[in-house]
Amino acid sequence: MIKVTIWNEFRHEKSSERVKAIYPNGLHAAIKEYLDTDEELEVRLSALDDEDQGLPDEVLNDTDVLLWWGHMAHKEVNDELVDKIQTRVYMGKMGFIALHSAHYSKPFRKLIGTSGNLSWGRDQKEIMWNLMPSHPIAAGIPDHFILESEELYSEPFAIGQPDALVFGGWFEDGHIMRSGACFIRGAGRIFYFQPGHEYCRSYYNPYVLRIIKNAIYWAKPCEPGYEIINDAPHITEPIINEFNNL
Numbered sequence: 381m382i383k384v385t386i387w388n389e390f391r392h393e394k395s396s397e398r399v400k401a402i403y404p405n406g407l408h409a410a411i412k413e414y415l416d417t418d419e420e421l422e423v424r425l426s427a428l429d430d431e432d433q434g435l436p437d438e439v440l441n442d443t444d445v446l447l448w449w450g451h452m453a454h455k456e457v458n459d460e461l462v463d464k465i466q467t468r469v470y471m472g473k474m475g476f477i478a479l480h481s482a483h484y485s486k487p488f489r490k491l492i493g494t495s496g497n498l499s500w501g502r503d504q505k506e507i508m509w510n511l512m513p514s515h516p517i518a519a520g521i522p523d524h525f526i527l528e529s530e531e532l533y534s535e536p537f538a539i540g541q542p543d544a545l546v547f548g549g550w551f552e553d554g555h556i557m558r559s560g561a562c563f564i565r566g567a568g569r570i571f572y573f574q575p576g577h578e579y580c581r582s583y584y585n586p587y588v589l590r591i592i593k594n595a596i597y598w599a600k601p602c603e604p605g606y607e608i609i610n611d612a613p614h615i616t617e618p619i620i621n622e623f624n625n626l
């Protein structure tokens with residue numbers, strides 16, 4: 381059983397009739413509806429305006445993979461909460477999946493250590509290319525698929541060199557984007573996935589949903605075989621003594 385929490389800022393859905401018409405219960409609820417068809421996943425929803433910004437310790441510490449969608453209220457997220465998320469991911473206790481405009485969220489930027497800046501433009505057709513069919517996040521995904529309308533997100537995308545680049549987006553205006561990128565930080569795994577603009581319908585696309593599900597399985601904690609210490613411990617005992625005592 382993998383415990384998944386989908387954190388959504390959940391503001392556009394309340395303030396915009398257009399967004400409400402597409403995602404009446406929130407875009408996180410659309411993702412949950414799909415994930416709930418997998419009995420291995422236990423999925424919770426949480427939102428910025430919930431108590432403790434949706435992530436009190438008892439929820440955060442009970443989450444194996446945290447999905448994050450935010451846009452207009454990145455700055456409102458408590459820095460203390462962001463630190464807790466970073467520590468939990470670095471310690472290998474939780475995976476993190478940043479969706480769409482979460483490229484600019486506090487936790488994503490803190491986790492990967494860059495600005496997360498990118499260029500953006502009008503909604504348009506996108507071709508999503510599967511660049512790494514052997515990667516577990518690409519399981520079941522064809523060589524490419526088309527999103528009829530997505531917000532243009534374009535390079536330069538300030539993420540540095542990801543540990544794996546699984547998907548690349550090509551937009552009809554000619555721009556390209558590293559749309560699906562994996563990062564290893566500490567003992568934790570992070571995936572960024574670009575589709576999911578609030579005016580588009582990408583969280584109903586079967587391939588987008590499958591990729592998100594695949595990413596949850598990839599990012600889940602890996603049960604490290606030794607204790608990860610969140611510190612820089614001083615070594616006092618030479619490890620070579622293990623050999624000398626044989």
Ligand code: ZN
Pocket residue numbers: 480481531576577578
């Ligand atoms: Zn957007």
